[in-house]
Amino acid sequence: MKKYEMWVNNAWMKPASGEWMESMDPYTGETWAMIPRGNAVDADAAVLAAHKAFTTGEWPKLNATQRGALLRKLGDLIAKNAKHLAETEVYDNGKLISEMQGQLNYVSQWYYYFGGLADKIEGSVIPIDKPNMLTYTKHEPLGVVSCIIPWNSPLMLVAWKLAPALAAGNTVVLKPSEYTSASLLEMAPLFAEAGFPPGVINVVTGFGAEVGMPLVEHPKVAKVAFTGSDATGQKIYQAAATGIKRVSLELGGKSPNIVFDDANIDNAVNGAVAGIFAAAGQACIAGSRLLVQRKIHDQFVERLVAMGKSVKMGNPQLHDTQLGPVANKPQYDKVLSYFDVGKADGATLAFGGTRSDRPGTDKGLFVEPTIFTGVNNDMRIAREEVFGPIASVIPFDDEDEALSIGNDTNYGLAAGVWTQSMRRMKYMSDNLKAGMVWVNTYRAVSFMSPFGGFKRSGVGRENGQEAIREYMQTKAVWISTGDEPYPFVLR
Structure with a gap:
């Protein structure tokens, strides 16, 4: 040692x-x-x-x-x-x-x-x-x-x-x-x-x-x-x-990752996973509030759940591992506590919500990638930074509702937008109150581009x-x- x-x-x-x-x-x-x-x-x-x-x-x-x-x-x-x-x-x-x-x-x-x-x-x-x-x-x-x-x-x-x-x-x-x-x-x-x-x-x-x-x-x-x-x-x-x-x-952040019904669904699902399950959700820029337009909500959640089921968890020193453990015991306990918080809020547990019992995860601080649906923006899991692999899926009808939900937070670090409409890309980017807005991508950083947030x-x-x-x-x-x-x- x-x-x-x-x-x-x-x-x-x-x-x-x-x-x-x-x-x-x-x-x-x-x-x-x-x-x-x-x-x-x-x-x-x-x-x-x-x-x-x-x-x-x-x-x-x-x-x-x-x-x-x-x-x-x-x-x-x-x-x-x-x-x-x-x-x-x-x-x-x-x-x-x-x-x-x-x-x-x-x-x-x-x-x-x-x-x-x-x-x-x-x-x-x-x-x-x-x-x-x-x-x-x-x-x-x-x-x-x-x-x-x-x-x-x-x-x-x-x-x-x-x-x-x-x-x-x-x-x-x-x-x-x-x-x-x-x-x-x-x-x-x-x-x-x-x-x-x-x-x-x-x-x-x-x-x-x-x-x-x-x-x-x-x-x-x-x-x-x-x-x-x-x-x-x-x-x-x-x-x-x-x-x-x-x-x-x-x-901190409680960033909205907003998916419109005209988005490339494959890319958006990958972007949602990158936003909240990559690094076990332990990122200030995590897209922990996943806003999905109502027309594609059920289809999107189904594909997200399938990704959660198939993700490979285990030894983080192996290059084919996709999801590692939570970094430390206090954070692990905090993430576990939010499973009960989400259910007490009245959200529906679509997947996960437990510590992991998958092969190779028995000794470490592993939790299942977790997806809550039926979330509204007043729930604690939609307002508090968890810093773990918990996605809160919130449906919306149109751009203005997405902006209203997305901006209704004490934080303003990042936001994601998934759409094929150039007009919508510009409109959403202009009106989201966040220091960084990613369009048709998520969790990209560079030494060349400013990084920082609004509000808290x-x-x-x-x-x-x-x-x-x-x-x-x-x-x-x-x-x-x-x-x-x-x-x-x-x-």
């Missing part, structure tokens, strides 16, 4: 508490690694290391082009180690090796993209209305950034925060979920190998209350970047406000050119080339 340490100042660091936590493999139900249990002392050490690296030493001497070169080198090293990192993530969170290998093969692109973007952030010369003045803007880094990462796709979501933060010139303290810390700790030595100076990238581990919140509240932290639930995001937002810190939050789904954007702005501040410079006039009035 591997016993990890934390990574601070380009070196391994034992936890100040002298304590470690067990990391469980959700497929076997057995402990497979020991993770350092950090606390406020460890958080302080990491932040001070990052602050020192930001203010002194080699990092602030590097220009943007040199920072970009380091990011591209890190991307190369991640690509070289992608197989090992993917396998580690599967042990930690039970997601499919086919998905995690794909993610780790793709993750390097974030470091290449932001490495290339680092020296292309330009200010502007302002044609100011004052005589004899040169006025221009420039964009500068914030300082120390605390990045708090969830358990569902750890290294991909690390890249979404780390790459733009470094490209902008900040230093970073990363805090992974207590359930999935191993892959980031395996990756940590690559930071030094890529050439990043000590203290530029640090990793501390442990529980949110013990090490995460001290990172949020630390006076030398300039920004907090968090991905997780909206309830936790609200607490972080409130704590960060006390220190007037910058915050970006990528939070978050603040700020990740990915694309907008992301690097989240990690910079604007400075206006005024240079006078003339004589100063009477000094007692506003210039």
